[in-house]
Amino acid sequence: MPELPEVETVRRELEPLVVGETITRADVHWNRSCAGLNSDGLSAQLSGVRLRALHRRAKYLLFRGERAGLPQEFSVHLRMTGRLTVREAAAPYDPYLRVRLVFDSGLALHFDDVRKFGRLLVGTPAEVTLPALGPEPFDASWSGCVWRDRVRSRLRPIKALLLDQRLLAGVGNIYADEALFRAGLSPRRRGVDLTLRECEALVAAVREVLSAALAEDGASFDRFYRTPTGQPGRFQDHFQVYSRTGKPCYRCSTPIVRVLVAQRSTHYCPKCQRN
C-alpha cells in the first residue's frame, strides 16, 4: 500500500516527468475518482494548466501549476491500489484507468486504480484543501517529547495512534507494524501508558524504518504498488514482521503472530514485543 516511502518515491520519479508539461485535456473513466467530474468538467479545470512543481504532504501528492498567471492545482491520494504513470498519449489504456491527463508534448499522466478508492481533487489552492494532518515524521518539530504529549491522554492502542493521520502524517499499516517491532513495543500498548523513553525509541524506529524503505523505493509485496516507471519497490525483502505470520522472528525465532488491533491486521513478535 502506498505509504510515505512509496508516495515520496512516486513524487521523486514523477516530478522531472511532469514539471514543465502543459495539460491539453482530461479523460475521466470513473468520475467518482475526481469528485464526480466528467471529462468536460475536469478538462475545464485543467486544460491550459502548466505544471510547475510536485510536492508531497503525508500520503497526498500535490501538483501545482498555473494558467494565465493564476495558480491552479490538483491533489492525488493513491489509497491502496492507485498508480500514476507517464506514457505516450497513444499508448493503450490499462483496464483500470480512471483518469488521464494529456500533455501537449504527446505524453499523458495515467491514474490507474483497481479498487477505485484513490482520489484526485482539482481547483485553486484555496479549494484543494487537505484534512488536518499531524507532523511529517522527518520534521524536526516531531520528537519523543512531542509524541508523548500527543498520546499521553489516549486510551487507544499505540498501533491505532500511529495510523491516525491527525497525530502523525504518512505512516500506514506496514510501517506501523515494522516500527513497533524495531522499538520493541507491543501494538496493544495504550498511548497513556508509554514512557518518554519508549516514545523516543518509537520516534527513532519510525524514522529508521521509513529511511530504509525510501532507500529501497518502497515496498511491493503485491502487484499494486509500482513506481511511475513501472519498477517494484524492494523493501518487502526487509520486512521483519509484516506479512510474516507464522514465520520465525529474525531476532528470537518465535513465530510472528497476526492479530486485529483497531480493525487492522497487525503483525508482531510476542516475545520481542512483550511490553
Place this chain on the structure above:
DNA sequence: AGCTACTCCTGGTAGC
C-alpha cells in the same frame, strides 16, 4: 472529545 463501526471497491483465494 475520544473512540468504534461502517462505508467505499474489486481481485484473489480459501473452502466447499
Place this chain on the structure above:
DNA sequence: TGCTACCAGGAGTAGC
C-alpha cells in the same frame, strides 16, 4: 472444476 464467501486496505463519516 466451479461456485460462494470473505479478505485486504486508508480515510471519511455517523453515532455513541
